[in-house]
Amino acid sequence: MESSEKIQSIRAAMPAVREHVYLNTGTFGPLPQVAIDAMRAESDREFRDGRITTASYERANDLKQRARQEVARLLGCRPEQIALTRHTTDGINLAVMGRNWQPGEELVTTDMEHPGAQGPIFNVARRYGVIVRTARLGTGAGDVASAMARLIGPRTRMVVLSHLTWNTGAILPVGDVAELAHRVGALVVVDGAQSAGSIPVDVAALGVDVYAIPGQKWLCGPEGTGAVYFSDAALDQLHLTVVGYASLAPNGLEPIGGYFVPKPTAERFEVGGVHLPAIAGQVAAMRWLREEVEYDWIFQRIAELGRYAVGRLAATDGVAVLTPTDRMAGLVSFTVRGADPQRLVEALARRDVIVRWITHPYSIRLSAGFYNTEDDIDRLIDALEDARAEVSER
Ligand SMILES: Cc1ncc(COP(=O)(O)O)c(C=O)c1O
16 A cells, blocks of 8 residues: 555544544553544443353463464564553552562662652552662663663662653663663663654564563553553563462462462463453454554654654754654654743644643653644745744743
């Protein structure tokens, strides 16, 4: 299919991207038709069948396994290394809380992390006396691996960083950092919230230990879905923090004799019941991305649109692009001279151009998704003039 024809057929399947100038996939991706159809069908089935037959359990297990398989294909690992979660933050918590931390042990991270990673990090710092060493990376434009190397030492037990940062959209060298961390025996935990579905990811080639992803952003699935990868080393070393029947091996619990045997696979990090319509939507969206839209095309298109956005923004008077352009994909952060980012984002929303403002650095962030067009970016640039005049007038 020719590219423009392909984009039209993608847009035909995603009403939200026709409704607005939709440049905020970094927050939520638009749902494709197949996802909403699968969610409705699953809800109807639950309503009709009552969720209680043996077939319903088998169906639930099958659907969850299909979700793990889709994620494993995306990340380049085995389905047994994947646990389903509710969002990225769940996966990061499972990793960071999964160590029996001793006071004085160290965790290395960066100043570009989202609260979804900062929360678990500062929780173990407060709860167990873990020392947090934070690399100051600014916009992520400098020598990230060297900045991390200076902090990684004999007491480092874990390194936590984003693959693609939520604030400036910088791609961080997680493979290099993993090599440094492994030299001292530390586990590497990656926040993949902005990378999964926006850039190629191969967890084995990167050599990372944990890779946490959402379903609802670049993978265009429903809210309440996510997954996390564990390397074999991570599976060996990390303990369970939240545990339930879904964590157990068959006949793995004997309350009277007092034993508890978790599943041998990453599935042991799952706990209990899930919202099956959401999983059905996640599977349908990911299958559509893989089979119909095709990941290679997606990654290339996102990079192309990101570059186009940077070009247009950089050529606009008073706009400063904060994103390091030699290591970016579809997230672009910028400021506009004389315009408060929050007020500007609100003014753009009144013109039906949906971007967001972020706090560190205080700026505006656009996300270019594979379903966007150059025209969407042009409409943002046009609206920017007008919106900027509105907010600087007051
Ligand atoms: C880099 C990063 N990490 C974590 C999160 C939190 O994601 P979730 O809601 O999937 O836990 C976000 C959400 O914006 C993010 O951008």
